[in-house]
Amino acid sequence: MSPKTIVFLLFLVAALAKSSHLDLQRRAYKDLSPHIIGGSEAPKASYPYIVSLQYGHIGYDTMHFCAGSIFNSQWIITAAHCLNQIPINNFIVKAGKRNIKIVESTEQTVEVEQAFVHEKYSTRNFGNDIGLIKLKTPLNFTKEIQPIELPQAESEPTGVAYLCGWGYVLSNYFKNLEMPDKLQDIKLYYINRDVCDAAVTNLTGFSGSVGETNICTGPITGGISGCNGDSGGPLISRYGEKPVLTGIASWIIAPCGTYGSPTVYTKVSKFNAWIKQKIATHTTRLYRYIN
Template sequence: MMKLLLCVLLAASCAADSLLTEVDPFITNGELAEVGQFPYQAGLNVSFGNWSTWCGGTLISHYWIITAAHCMDGAESVTVYLGAIDIQNAEEEGQQRILVQKSGIIVHSEYTASTVVNDISLIRLPIFVSFTDRIRAANLPRRLNGVYPTYESVRASASGWGRDSDASETVSPVLRYVEMPVMPYAICRMYWSGAVSEKMICMSTTSGKSTCHGDSGGPLVYKQGNSSYLIGSTSFGTSMGCQVGFPAVFTRITSYLDWILEHVIAHT
């Protein structure tokens, strides 16, 4: 049942199992992003030697990006797009493209492809990235009264590039986003028959609005005042389609803060 419903949002991973649907990235029925609206958004052109795929990521400092393990597992290199709205326009003002070799990719050592457990990865940029109006890091979550919030029922934004409907066959060149409520964990488990763990966070996908195939690794962000907090990294959805209303699942960032800090310090 798990394999029938679960489709990791990346063509490379889906092709590994005949029960999973081969897919490409997109935000379904998303709104067009404005310049500087999501300055933490990274685009990732991931190379596996003789082929490549597209994923998303989140800038969290001048040197580091968070993305999904299933995007980076086995990757030879990745070209990181920062400050981009139109990824097909290399001359876009304020856009940067940075090549990162395999040595700069850190995949969680306990990532399990079959269950998408520990679906998180870090990318260490080889250069210091200066912040601008178009490029700026998202904040990592902070404790409230000594504990991390669950973020249940708050509205959060997910963003990425790609097709804008299940019927579309081409990747969108422009950045899109959706804003939807975070679904209570207990309700998400009912949809996914226990396939989600407490290290995952779910987003409601009503009205056909959702993240989808290949938006993998991209940000789920809760905005409070002028601060943007990265609370999730796009992980998986259902092979039945992205407009059917099944919850989208993200890696819960609060569950991996120690892991993130450990590697950031080790590579400082």
């Protein structure tokens, strides 16, 4: 496969993650021969901060296209490319979900009031791939619906990481790429950004694809990675029992799980100030006047 072909597939993965139609995703992806990506079914209520972004409207059939993370009761953190071509009145947010194919007693469904894409987001190389969603009504926190903390600003995560999502898995090699019903998770490892960029360069022939606003996970031995539909979802580190949002699933080199290919994320610690500034600017405050 030529370097130019591989680069095309790399961008195709992120583009398909924001597609508004699942059949389009399947038709576009059916000949890419993706690998089994190594996840397993997540335990109940183990990731209460993940949400499903679903194309459609309340009261009608909807369809998962990206994920996000609960920052507080009215704000969701996700990837910019998930928001870049989907009008806010064409998708909803579902929290408290484990099985995205059924209505669950734990779920809450909320419409979107506003969406914000980072001003320096690049569709060329997916730099600054971060966005925020403001919900029309606040979430009610329960055991299955909880916020997640930001990492320390400018911190560099190391060691073990965990990725969860409803991205595609492969049930029949070379034939059936399917979105799972139930939330999947996988244990990964952070890899050095220079090593990550070198791995991408080795596969594509182009260097500099991985920048300072990215973090990466491996192993890069093949068969383990994120995939379409995981975009926008949380990569976390655990400090004792406390989960911290270190990354936002951004892009991979297709096919998913390619040998030598890392999974690339937006590095959240680079955007603490941006997140807080956007929320502060667009949060309505009620004042009580004292006579």
